[in-house]
Amino acid sequence: xxxxxxxxxxxxxxxxxxxxxxxxxxxxxxxxxxxxxxxxxxxxxxxxxxxxxxxxxxxxxxxxxxxxxxxxxxxxxxxxxxxxxxxxxxxxxxxxxxxxxxxxxxxxxxxxxxxxxxxxxxxxxxxxxxxxxxxxxxxxxxxxxxxxxxxxxxxxxxxxxxxxxxxxxxxxxxxxxxxxxxxxxxxxxxxxxxxxxxxxxxxxxxxxxxxxxxxxxxxxxxxxxxxxxxxxxxxxxxxxxxxxxxxxxxxxxxxxxxxxxxxxxxxxxxxxxxxxxxxxxxxxxxxxxxxxxxxxxxxxxxxxxxxxxxxxxxxxxxxxxxxxxxxxxxxxxxxxxxxxxxxxxxx
Amino acid sequence: xxxxxxxxxxxxxxxxxxxxxxxxxxxxxxxxxxxxxxxxxxxxxxxxxxxxxxxxxxxxxxxxxxxxxxxxxxxxxxxxxxxxxxxxxxxxxxxxxxxxxxxxxxxxxxxxxxxxxxxxxxxxxxxxxxxxxxxxxxxxxxxxxxxxxxxxxxxxxxxxxxxxxxxxxxxxxxxxxxxxxxxxxxxxxxxxxxxxxxxxxxxxxxxxxxxxxxxxxxxxxxxxxxxxxxxxxxxxxxxxxxxxxxxxxx
Numbered sequence: 001x002x003x004x005x006x007x008x009x010x011x012x013x014x015x016x017x018x019x020x021x022x023x024x025x026x027x028x029x030x031x032x033x034x035x036x037x038x039x040x041x042x043x044x045x046x047x048x049x050x051x052x053x054x055x056x057x058x059x060x061x062x063x064x065x066x067x068x069x070x071x072x073x074x075x076x077x078x079x080x081x082x083x084x085x086x087x088x089x090x091x092x093x094x095x096x097x098x099x100x101x102x103x104x105x106x107x108x109x110x111x112x113x114x115x116x117x118x119x120x121x122x123x124x125x126x127x128x129x130x131x132x133x134x135x136x137x138x139x140x141x142x143x144x145x146x147x148x149x150x151x152x153x154x155x156x157x158x159x160x161x162x163x164x165x166x167x168x169x170x171x172x173x174x175x176x177x178x179x180x181x182x183x184x185x186x187x188x189x190x191x192x193x194x195x196x197x198x199x200x201x202x203x204x205x206x207x208x209x210x211x212x213x214x215x216x217x218x219x220x221x222x223x224x225x226x227x228x229x230x231x232x233x234x235x236x237x238x239x240x241x242x243x244x245x246x247x248x249x250x251x252x253x254x255x256x257x258x259x260x261x262x263x264x265x266x267x268x269x270x271x272x273x274x275x276x277x278x279x280x281x282x283x284x285x286x287x288x289x290x291x292x293x294x295x296x297x298x299x300x301x302x303x304x305x306x307x308x309x310x311x312x313x314x315x316x317x318x319x320x321x322x323x324x325x326x327x328x329x330x331x332x333x334x335x336x337x338x339x340x341x342x343x344x345x346x347x
Numbered sequence: 348x349x350x351x352x353x354x355x356x357x358x359x360x361x362x363x364x365x366x367x368x369x370x371x372x373x374x375x376x377x378x379x380x381x382x383x384x385x386x387x388x389x390x391x392x393x394x395x396x397x398x399x400x401x402x403x404x405x406x407x408x409x410x411x412x413x414x415x416x417x418x419x420x421x422x423x424x425x426x427x428x429x430x431x432x433x434x435x436x437x438x439x440x441x442x443x444x445x446x447x448x449x450x451x452x453x454x455x456x457x458x459x460x461x462x463x464x465x466x467x468x469x470x471x472x473x474x475x476x477x478x479x480x481x482x483x484x485x486x487x488x489x490x491x492x493x494x495x496x497x498x499x500x501x502x503x504x505x506x507x508x509x510x511x512x513x514x515x516x517x518x519x520x521x522x523x524x525x526x527x528x529x530x531x532x533x534x535x536x537x538x539x540x541x542x543x544x545x546x547x548x549x550x551x552x553x554x555x556x557x558x559x560x561x562x563x564x565x566x567x568x569x570x571x572x573x574x575x576x577x578x579x580x581x582x583x584x585x586x587x588x589x590x591x592x593x594x595x596x597x
Contacts, residue, residue, distance in 0.1 A: 202452055202460060209438055209449045216436035219398060221424035221453035221503060277440070 028196055028279065036189040043181055051181045055249075057290045058184035059242060062191040063263070064270040064282035066238040069195060071268065072276035073204065074231045075211035076126065077134040079264055083141025084114045084236040086258035088243025090148055093161045093253050096171050098154070103172035107244045114240025115233045122232040126225070138261070145259035160254035163247065172248075180249045187245055191238050195279050198234070207231055208277065273315050275322030284323060320345045350375050351538040352428060352507045357396050357406035359389075359562075366392040368562045370406070374507055374538040379529070381553030381570065382542045385583055389562040390542040391433055394509045397540075398430050399423040410507065425455030429505035431496045433512045433542075437484035443495055444480040447471055450502035470502045474528065489516040493525070501532075508532065510541040514548055526552055550574060558582065 039058070046054060063081065071078045088110035095106035125136050148155045155161060165174035175183060198204050206227045209217035218224050247253050266289065274285025292311065296304035318338045319326045329344070330336045350373035357370040367389040374380055382390050395401040397408055399420040407416045410426045418426075438446050447467035452458050458466070471477045474494045479487060484495060493513050500508055510529070514522055522545065530552055533539055543549050549556060550570040558565040558573060560582040566573055573579060581589040 200460070202458075202463075205445070205449050205452055205460070208441060212438040212440055213436045215400065215420075216432065216438070216499075217449070218420035219400070219424060219430055219432070220450045220499060221421050221455060222449070223419070223421045225419075 025200075032189060032192055032196065036185065039185045039189075040182070043178070046181075048177050051177050053290075053294055055177075055181045055184045057287055058181075058188040059246060060266065060270060060286040060290050061188040061283050062184070062242045063239060063267045064274070064286045065188075065191045065195045065279075066235045066242070067264075067267040068271050068276060068278075068282045069198065069207075069235040069238075070228075070231045071235075072271055072278070072282070073199070073207040073211060074228060075277075076228065076232070077130065077268075078137050078232075078235065079134040079261075079268070080137030080139070080141035081235075081239055081267055082259055082261060082263040083137070083144045084118065084239040085243035085246070085263060086141070086148070086255070087117060087144055088114050088240030089247035089253050089258045090155060090161075091240070092244040092247045093163050094154060096163050096248075097161055100169075100171045103248050106248075107241060110244035111237045111241040114243070115237035118236030119229060119233045122229045122236075123225075126228040126232060138264075141259060141261070141264070145255050148255045148259070155255070158255060160252055162252045165248070165251050174251070175248070180245075183245055184249075187242060191242075192279065192283060194234070194238065195282075198231075199279050203227070203230065211277070269312055272322055273312070273319070275324030275326070278322070278324040278328075281322050281324040318342060348375055351411060352397070353407075353409040354397060355407045355409075357393070357408065358404050359392055359396055359401060360404045365562050367396060367403075367559075370396075370559075370562075370564060372540075372557065374540055376506070376538050377533055377536045378554045379533050379539040379541060379552055381549035381556040382540060382559060383544070383546065383549055383556060384559035384565070388559040388582075390559055391511055392562075393559065394430060394511050394540075394542060397423075397509060398428060421453070424453075424503055424505075427504075427506040428509065429500035429503040429507070430509040431493075431500050431511055431513055433515070435492045435496045437487075437492065437495055437499075439484055441484075442480065443476060443482050443484055443487070444468065444471065446484060446495060447498050447502045450499040451504075454503050467498075467502055470498045473501065474498045475524075490518070490521045490525075493517065497528070505537065507538045508540070510539065510543075512542055512544060514543060514545045522548055546574065 042054070043051065063085070067078060067081050070076050091110040091113045092103070092106040095101040095109055096103060101109070121140055125133060125140070128136050149157055151157070152159070164170045198207070206217070206222045209220065209222055210224050210227055214224055270285035270289050271282045272285070273289060274283065275281025293304070293308055296307050300307055319341065321329070326341055329341070352374040354370055354372045357367060358365070359367045370393060372380065382393065384390055392401065396403050399415070399418050399422065402417045407414060409415065410423070410428060413426065415423055415426055438449065441449070444464065444467055447470055448460070448463045451466040451470065452460065452463040468477065468480065471480055474497055476491060476494050476498060479491060484492065487495060493516070497513060514525055517525060526548055529539065529541070533552070541549065541553065553570050555567065556570045556573040557567040558579050565578055565582055566576050577589065577593070580592060584592060
């Protein structure tokens with residue numbers, strides 16, 4: 001019977017180099033360095049209020065990029081990010097208030113504590129998938145807030161805690177608006193650098209493989225438990241560092257704003273709109289959402305949240321895979337129509 | 348000759364269902380064991396038990412003298428045991444090349460991304476997919492998707508290869524090249540096990556055939572002997588049809 005079938009025509013084999021040329025591999029690093037220098041240059045053009053706004057954009061670039069490590073690359077919807085943000089904030093506040101440690105040491109400790117805690121809770125949590133993982137991590141974040149609320153002697157409970165930042169009591173002097181702008185810029189750049197390094201390393205391949213088919217990944221020799229736990233720990237460490245810097249910036253910290261779920265939600269929205277699993281996506285998403293939010297607040301004070309919500313819905317409907325992934329698809333298939341894109345994702 | 352991979356008394360019970368019962372098997376370098384049996388006979392479960400995707404209820408799995416009973420799948424992979432999946436499992440968001448690169452990267456020894464990509468390219472060339480390296484797995488035909496599945500298993504540089512219905516869905520003209528590839532792997536000295544529904548394919552390449560029925564070994568031996576065994580025909584066709592088939596053949 002095999003004689004009936006004509007032999008398959010020989011494949012037109014184009015020689016594909018297995019490794020991209022050096023200039024393509026180093027381009028993202030050059031862009032990152034240029035972006036960081038651009039951020040420093042931009043500072044000279046901003047007045048104080050604008051500096052604060054852009055500093056917050058940098059904070060969200062860092063948060064969204066950290067979220068993307070576990071939520072985007074690995075595909076585990078982490079709805080408890082703010083728990084680690086608040087944990088970092090409180091570790092810094094406690095270290096500076098009670099132990100009079102310098103901010104810089106507290107920053108490192110906050111990252112370590114958040115990371116260790118993630119490694120500890122990650123082992124059971126990462127056995128869950130999808131919605132279950134989302135809900136469980138949300139529970140951890142809420143639980144942490146309750147812990148902080150119910151330890152008034154250490155944390156001040158609902159009354160909050162004020163980090164000493166001025167005078168002889170202050171272990172480290174407050175950095176000022178200029179200082180915090182640079183601090184958040186450098187943190188964002190460092191977090192993006194980590195994401196870039198991970199994305200191109202063996203770990204990056206392992207994370208994407210786990211995301212796309214965990215069973216197949218394990219059969220390929222990937223220790224899926226270790227891979228997931230490492231990604232989760234890394235994301236939590238970076239988030240803890242961001243929380244620490246934010247605590248020092250605002251000085252007076254309270255449980256509710258420190259563990260505010262909308263911080264997680266914003267990071268998720270930024271990653272989804274920008275493009276999950278890409279390095280550039282969360283950066284663009286954070287800038288776009290934060291800029292839009294500020295602009296609407298100024299120009300449509302009465303309806304700004306309503307309009308922002310509508311814009312987010314429209315974007316998610318038209319670009320379900322996020323802007324950067326859409327651009328990648330569109331360039332590859334030479335089809336740029338948004339309706340085509342919606343159809344491709346069967347919405 | 349000692350077996351590269353051995354299973355002794357391997358059993359799995361899912362609640363009230365005995366999926367695999369007291370399975371013994373030995374896989375030797377350069378030999379191919381064909382495993383056949385009706386749907387639900389426990390063939391895929393047997394592979395999952397060997398690779399650690401399912402923990403056995405009882406029994407032992409030994410690779411090169413090392414006990415790997417209940418070991419996690421990645422440890423089994425590092426010990427040199429690769430597999431394919433009955434339903435192909437490509438990483439859909441990656442290119443064909445990246446799919447194989449992942450497999451080449453985590454073999455148990457450390458391989459750089461650079462070296463893994465080159466090894467992956469060589470593997471793709473061997474299975475005839477080099478021209479599709481830049482494509483997405485979703486753009487591949489059924490036959491090419493099976494080739495990719497095989498390439499991913501081979502990129503692990505295994506000594507044991509467990510094939511779960513690699514010929515399913517292939518057109519007749521595509522089966523012979525696939526069998527030739529499998530045969531070349533055997534000549535390279537791999538220990539092969541092949542679960543298959545295409546019976547004539549099994550008789551063409553298997554050194555030994557094992558028949559599973561209701562999770563138990565019905566019979567085993569030379570392909571020709573096993574396939575003419577009445578009990579095998581009965582297991583596939585049911586006793587009434589088996590009797591009729593025998594009468595008609597007479």
